[in-house]
Amino acid sequence: MAKTVKKTAAKKTAKKKTATRKKAPARKTKGKSIYDTEREALDQRKRSGGSSDYWKPGDGRSTIRPLTFMDDEGDERLFVEDVRHWIDLGDDEKQVVQCGGSDCPICALKNEVSKEIWGEIKPDKYMLVNVVHREGGEDGEDCHKIAKLRKTAYEQLADYLFNSMVKQDPLSLTKGIDFKVVRSGTGFKTKYKVLPAQRTSKAGDFADSVVDLASSQRETDMEALEELAGSILEKFGS
Numbered sequence: 001m002a003k004t005v006k007k008t009a010a011k012k013t014a015k016k017k018t019a020t021r022k023k024a025p026a027r028k029t030k031g032k033s034i035y036d037t038e039r040e041a042l043d044q045r046k047r048s049g050g051s052s053d054y055w056k057p058g059d060g061r062s063t064i065r066p067l068t069f070m071d072d073e074g075d076e077r078l079f080v081e082d083v084r085h086w087i088d089l090g091d092d093e094k095q096v097v098q099c100g101g102s103d104c105p106i107c108a109l110k111n112e113v114s115k116e117i118w119g120e121i122k123p124d125k126y127m128l129v130n131v132v133h134r135e136g137g138e139d140g141e142d143c144h145k146i147a148k149l150r151k152t153a154y155e156q157l158a159d160y161l162f163n164s165m166v167k168q169d170p171l172s173l174t175k176g177i178d179f180k181v182v183r184s185g186t187g188f189k190t191k192y193k194v195l196p197a198q199r200t201s202k203a204g205d206f207a208d209s210v211v212d213l214a215s216s217q218r219e220t221d222m223e224a225l226e227e228l229a230g231s232i233l234e235k236f237g238s
């Protein structure tokens with residue numbers, strides 16, 4: 001009897017080892033791991049903007065002034081989409097990887113994993129935009145941030161900027177408009193309301209701090225994403 005128990009225990013250990021070994025190649029690359037490259041890209045984005053930092057609208061009211069940037073083609077740009085997957089395979093640190101877009105191997109897992117797992121790994125979308133965050137500094141001073149806006153906040157802002165019948169350029173550095181972002185609720189019930197200020201105002205010198213959000217977006221390593229998708233399927237596939 002005791003022998004059988006021992007055997008089962010040994011079998012379990014063996015099984016676990018195999019699973020770990022099987023998964024290992026997915027974490028191996030010729031160069032840096034996807035975790036390192038992603039973190040480097042994040043640091044790079046932060047560095048390139050000097051004092052810049054990512055910022056999400058907090059509870060209540062915040063005031064921002066959107067700032068355009070110039071991409072490497074010399075075009076004026078404002079918003080850049082940022083889509084990520086948060087992956088937790090259980091044994092490593094939670095990874096965050098940039099979505100591969102329409103051919104993304106992780107997005108392709110939608111019907112291959114349970115609803116719960118999909119809820120965890122599904123694309124996490126934000127729109128990035130350079131802003132002056134009014135009174136957002138440590139000592140309550142205005143400062144430059146890269147705002148991460150959810151779809152509803154972005155749409156209201158973009159609607160006002162590009163679809164409304166405003167005579168004046170709301171993005172002008174000297175006579176543009178600040179916007180109030182009001183966040184309420186939590187989780188799935190989080191709501192955003194974006195309202196234009198009544199008066200024009202100056203953006204100050206913050207135009208010098210803007211980050212080229214388009215070219216600071218790293219090219220996606222599709223091979224690494226495919227390997228990661230394989231690991232997810234192996235662990236959570238139904």
Ligand SMILES: [Zn+2]
Binds near residue numbers: 105123
């Ligand atoms: Zn994706």
